[in-house]
């Protein structure tokens with residue numbers, strides 16, 4: 006028999022933990038599924054490891070996760086770690102795998118809190134061995150205490166500086182930092198600074214990280230407008246263009262980062278409506294005030310909706326859970342609104358700085374949509390920007406037709422590292438707004454599923 | 469290269485509205501619509517194709533690509549034989565081989581009982597003069613399919629059957645049509661049709677169209693379009709056959725494989741990925757174009773693949789999908805003239821219409837031009853269910869592959 | 870160049886990579902363990918046989934695919950090391966001899982959803 010819960014929460018990051026705690030506190034039967042080995046999500050990854058709880062070098066925001074995870078652990082709910090969710094259907098069936106066994110579970114409400122992933126950085130050479138994302142550098146550090154010395158960090162956004170700062174605090178040598186924030190963004194974001202005033206401390210913190218990098222004698226180059234990775238098989242140098250001139254920095258590891266984008270695969274495969282956010286330059290899930298998606302019974306909260314950061318994710322998780330509890334008839338509307346009030350205040354505050362950050366760190370067009378014909382767009386099937394443009398010239402119009410013609414997006418990552426670029430490339434070629442261009446039609450399984458595990462479902466469902 | 473009369477769709481201005489007209493309008497740009505349009509055009513008519521989404525969006529673009537005569541209902545065999553020949557010379561018709569590979573198709577028997585059934589079928593076909601299905605014993609089966617499980621006892625082989633690339637096929641037909649002057653209108657869902665002065669006036673989301681002849685190639689939506697064209701209700705059901713594809717695997721099999729006792733359609737592509745399908749259905753909502761997968765049934769499909777090819781224990785499924793297909797109660801399509809003048813139908817291919825694409829277009833070309841075709845289409849008459857109480861008595865036929 | 874920092878892992882396990890024995894920290898992902906040993910070449914791509922290693926470390930890029938205990942296509946960043954684990958590079962289409970003709974057909978010959 007398929008197990009049935011009141012609420013299934015997918016993801017145990019700030020949004021998922023907050024949602025499941027809130028729901029469990031009202032007596033709902035809650036199942037939380039997360040593919041990591043412990044709760045925390047991306048920001049508070051591996052926070053239960055003793056060495057991390059002592060590590061002041063990871064910064065104060067990391068330590069904010071300690072009470073959150075603690076509260077989550079204290080809650081009356083079923084939490085399954087190392088559980089990789091591969092399907093969510095519109096009729097609220099969830100499929101996941103753990104230890105080589107696939108299972109189907111059901112609930113009356115689903116809260117998707119799958120967070121963000123890093124934005125593709127389609128620059129020449131980004132597929133070479135030795136190139137990783139800045140998030141990957143952080144994961145290696147938090148989870149395994151593995152670091153790369155003398156690496157070049159290139160990109161834009163708070164996470165770039167946070168990661169470099171963490172490296173410095175731990176005494177790991179950094180070769181150089183290349184800031185790809187377009188110069189014109191500083192001016193463009195200025196008017197939004199007023200809205201961000203409540204979070205001045207955060208802006209100040211960012212500025213201090215930057216200063217610390219300079220103080221440590223690490224070359225911090227701003228105004229870089231193009232980067233490429235050179236090397237025969239692996240990274241040999243990071244080349245950059247600044248004030249019209251190309252320079253090279255020799256290194257064997259490069260960490261890239263252009264911000265994060267919502268991890269939309271589960272929501273899209275379930276059929277949730279999405280739309281293109283111009284400011285964040287990414288696909289975001291369409292939700293109402295209670296974070297209900299367009300699919301009945303499915304809420305989406307946190308960075309998996311649109312990028313808002315950890316504190317916003319936590320607030321959204323709470324609000325989504327209260328909305329779900331109300332829909333289940335567990336709390337009345339006034340109770341729901343009363344409990345949501347504090348979350349809403351918090352969310353409003355977070356959204357103030359978000360607009361400023363969005364404008365400031367919106368990556369330049371040429372970094373999102375490669376100019377060079379031989380830059381790889383689809384890493385899995387190794388399809389280049391040139392090949393895609395040629396295919397589009399043949400009159401193939403949408404992302405799905407492009408997929409059929411060129412295999413772009415057909416590899417195991419299922420478009421996670423090319424989908425955004427493809428939407429924008431088609432927008433560029435057709436002149437259509439990105440929202441109209443659309444995205445790949447996604448289907449479960451959203452993660453590869455061993456055929457044998459699938460076959461075993463035939464037996465388990467008979468029991 | 470055929471030379472054609474310069475006879476192309478034109479425009480007429482009536483009461484301020486632009487109205488397109490042509491000799492024939494084809495509704496639906498699946499493979500059958502595109503093939504029909506091509507053959508009508510080759511017959512010298514001007515042709516417009518109206519498609520509610522885009523060409524190849526539905527069954528024709530997302531199917532398993534199986535090109536088989538193997539296991540066809542007797543009514544379809546003659547037509548399927550002609551189609552097989554057309555597939556062999558596909559490039560002559562559409563300037564592209566459509567990715568067709570004559571890899572052979574085998575239907576595996578998993579028990580002596582199943583093998584006996586196969587013997588009877590092959591004998592029956594031979595008695596009607598069809599020698600394409602050949603029995604193979606355990607040894608030859610193993611030679612052809614080294615990876616097959618030892619419990620399999622034999623099978624039926626059709627040497628020149630194989631598979632092609634569905635979306636590429638629809639595209640090749642569409643392009644060929646366009647080169648010859650056929651006009652395609654995407655996003656043009658037909659919402660109404662009426663007769664006036666011996667012509668059909670057809671309303672769509674993209675304006676109105678006029679023609680003397682209309683061909684309904686609307687797949688799973690064929691019943692609705694038929695109703696617009698004045699037919700009594702047709703029992704065509706929208707179903708959603710499901711498929712799954714694996715990550716690349718080492719090459720282990722060439723022919724396309726089906727099973728006698730269970731539904732299976734199984735093939736490995738040159739790039740190493742393996743496509744597994746069969747008759748298992750998800751849910752189809754033809755109104756919204758939505759389909760949903762049924763994992764309990766996919767699981768049965770996976771188990772079948774695993775039983776027949778133990779190497780599949782290494783496989784990882786990377787994508788699953790379902791397509792919307794029109795299925796008739798007797799599992800054979802509707803092909804032929806409609807009740808009203810100038811109307812023709814070809815829909816409801818019941819999950820095995822891909823291989824028939826080229827020939828059905830040819831048949832309709834003949835029908836429209838000469839009023840009759842070179843093949844017997846009696847069994848496919850649209851009115852065949854009209855006075856029968858229980859339409860499902862014909863029972864199930866094999867599908868997929 | 871990747872290295873490990875901080876106190877060495879309390880517990881460790883032995884694994885084999887391409888036939889070489891190595892001792893790595895318990896609880897690490899296979900990807901982190903190999904990177905910590907300075908290994909960045911995890912696989913060759915099926916289309917052009919290019920060398921690849923982990924990119925995202927969070928299970929979304931599929932560039933860290935390895936053959937682990939005989940099972941191909943596993944994400945090294947999502948699998949924990951275990952005692953006696955046998956790890957191999959993944960070559961192309963999980964096919965030892967990458968056939969250039971196969972690479973050429975890779976853009977054709979599959980159906981899509």
Ligand SMILES: Cc1cc2nc3c(=O)[nH]c(=O)nc-3n(C[C@H](O)[C@H](O)[C@H](O)COP(=O)(O)OP(=O)(O)OC[C@H]3O[C@@H](n4cnc5c(N)ncnc54)[C@H](O)[C@@H]3O)c2cc1C
Pocket residue numbers: 015016017018019020021038039040041045046047048049066088089090091118119120121122123139140141143144164167265268271306307308309314315316318452927
């Ligand atoms: C690599 C990376 C590093 C980051 N580091 C920081 C940082 O240091 N500081 C900061 O302020 N922000 C960081 N962020 C931004 C981060 O998105 C937010 O700060 C915050 O973590 C968002 O919370 P969330 O709950 O919405 O999502 P997340 O914290 O991302 O949590 C989502 C959870 O869902 C799980 N999940 C996703 N898909 C599945 C699936 N299919 N099956 C099962 N489980 C699944 C994940 O394992 C994860 O635990 C980082 C983002 C990324 C991508």
Ligand SMILES: Cc1cc2nc3c(=O)[nH]c(=O)nc-3n(C[C@H](O)[C@H](O)[C@H](O)COP(=O)(O)OP(=O)(O)OC[C@H]3O[C@@H](n4cnc5c(N)ncnc54)[C@H](O)[C@@H]3O)c2cc1C
Pocket residue numbers: 495496497498499500501518519520521522523524525526527528529530531532533534535536656657658659685686687688689690693708709710711733745790791792793814815816817818819820821822823824868869
């Ligand atoms: C998953 C799957 C696997 C299959 N595998 C095989 C196989 O291996 N071998 C095989 O031989 N067959 C197979 N089939 C069956 C085969 O795909 C179909 O029989 C065949 O493609 C039907 O073609 P069609 O042109 O009739 O329909 P479709 O391709 O569905 O085309 C009908 C078109 O009509 C359009 N339309 C509908 N209503 C309107 C309207 N009102 N106005 C305008 N346009 C309209 C639709 O949008 C659609 O594009 C499979 C089918 C599926 C779904």
Ligand code: FES
Pocket residue numbers: 900922923924925926927928929930931932933934944945946947
């Ligand atoms: S490194 Fe990206 S999936 Fe493992």
